[in-house]
Amino acid sequence: MEFKNDLFLRAHKGEAIERYPVWLMRQAGRILPEYRAVRAKLSGFKELVETPEFASEVTIQPVDLLGVDAAIIFSDILVVPEAMGLPYEMLEQRGPWFENTIRSQEQLNLLDKNIDVEDRLSYVFEALKLTKKGLEGRVPLIGFAGAPWTIFCYMVEGKGSKTFSESRKLLYTNPVLAHELLSRITDVTIQYLKAQLTAGADALQLFDSWAGILGREQYAAFGLTYIAKIVDAIPNIPMTVFSKGAVASIPEISKLNCTTLGLDWNMSVAETRELVGETKTLQGNLDPCVLYGSESVIENETIKLLKSFKSQRHIVNLGHGVYPDIDPEKVKVFIKTVQNYEI
């Protein structure tokens, strides 16, 4: 397919680019009044995730309104555990909540086996198809999933947590069970991501939001092992692995067979570049709080980041999802600064 703007895909592949592409994690979301207007018509967050027309509409909004160089499908990483037989609710102010959790073999046995991912997550694939049509080739479309460790965290803990100590506990009390659950999440995730590609996703991203709570050895064993399986099962696709907080594990992360590494604002662009050379694209990593600053603060901090790049293999983004109370006008300053910067 021909894109009007394929900078994002070229940057993933390490091809020549005229300028750095830019998008924001959580760009389709609460920062936009137009998103909140759609959301207000619905019963809740899940209705938005599960209704392809609405999910597609809010996915395209930041392309129209902010001028980003890529769209990312509006969805949630927790659709995967739900497809596996562990439904969740999204509670206002409090975040995700699971009625059931997996902390024993008996509970693991209650999960559905050999699920039909195409069927169970059809609403995501439908949303991708609609979005692909709606985008009319303006920019590429990103599909995504949670990395197995992060999905495991929610399935064991049942809700968000500062420490995820129930999840980490299982690694010491029953590592065999932990590996079995991680393997099952991995299998479903591979099917899910492949089906997203079939439905129209042009690139993929794995979000490992809770990578940073594991020590380096444990992240290698319980985190990266499964990410590697996913990456290796879906080769030759622009794919970003974003292991938030795993500063100590950058050397191992650098060895994954993905095209692109996502960096949070604690990770060093220069040090990671030194490790990966020209073999990988780096995505990130402006501190999301910069967008609270004045226009000149945003311009200066963004240009400082851009000037630090020693390669064309960069996709500009924040180091985490954009905070919901950021003014969209400030987001535009960030985007314009990147798009006007001459490589």
Next chain:
Amino acid sequence: MEFKNDLFLRAHKGEAIERYPVWLMRQAGRILPEYRAVRAKLSGFKELVETPEFASEVTIQPVDLLGVDAAIIFSDILVVPEAMGLPYEMLEQRGPWFENTIRSQEQLNLLDKNIDVEDRLSYVFEALKLTKKGLEGRVPLIGFAGAPWTIFCYMVEGKGSKTFSESRKLLYTNPVLAHELLSRITDVTIQYLKAQLTAGADALQLFDSWAGILGREQYAAFGLTYIAKIVDAIPNIPMTVFSKGAVASIPEISKLNCTTLGLDWNMSVAETRELVGETKTLQGNLDPCVLYGSESVIENETIKLLKSFKSQRHIVNLGHGVYPDIDPEKVKVFIKTVQNYEI
């Protein structure tokens, strides 16, 4: 003063030791039924903090019951903002809460100036004196404070947070105000720590619980600058700086003029040792979740840590506070394993 057991102090100073000393962050607390019995008699957490007899009683409990090699005064880092004129409440299940916050010069101006730290925090000094007496020289007594950045986080945010985005926002929107508040916290903290030494503390620890949410440059500017001021103002004292989560900043942290660095379970003992050589003691850093494991898991993981030490300059601890639902018998396995290990 003569100690029956001064291993902890000798390890801080890099003197010869027969075995590694061991204690646990949050050892005086909810893990002990004896603590919960004291707590149940009182109106709340703050009454315990503010009543020297009770604070002293629970401080000594883990020395009697667990056999640790150091006591740490039972208190809270938030007594400092309260002494500065910003009172807090400790809400059940929800954590600390401040009615007022500091986000503008006007709000900063409302803080009390030239406070009499001796008077405002007299209950802490009284608790230290009582504890010192009660310990009868069995083990050294640790005093502590929050590092300025972490105290700043609570004073600006007004409560706990996953992102502390209000606090980080101020670094971009009003860095002058941020530095002024950090300076004032630093001045009070220096007075507070000196007075703790006068009241009987044998060693000090600075807790920078939210170090990890700042990027490396910002942590150097807004975090370590102020820690360095404190460390330099109180020389020749066994002092531990624990910058939780600041994995990327270990090179800068290593240059502080303190005797000891606290490491969380994400930080590498080997890499930090390489940076500091024999100039510093390292404290930590077993994953707190190990204590959920079986006795043999605890023994094996603890011995693995001990075997990794290439120096005598170590104080063994967890990489974070002990989780409140850990069985004290498991804590004893950890302590015994360290105390029976031959250097």
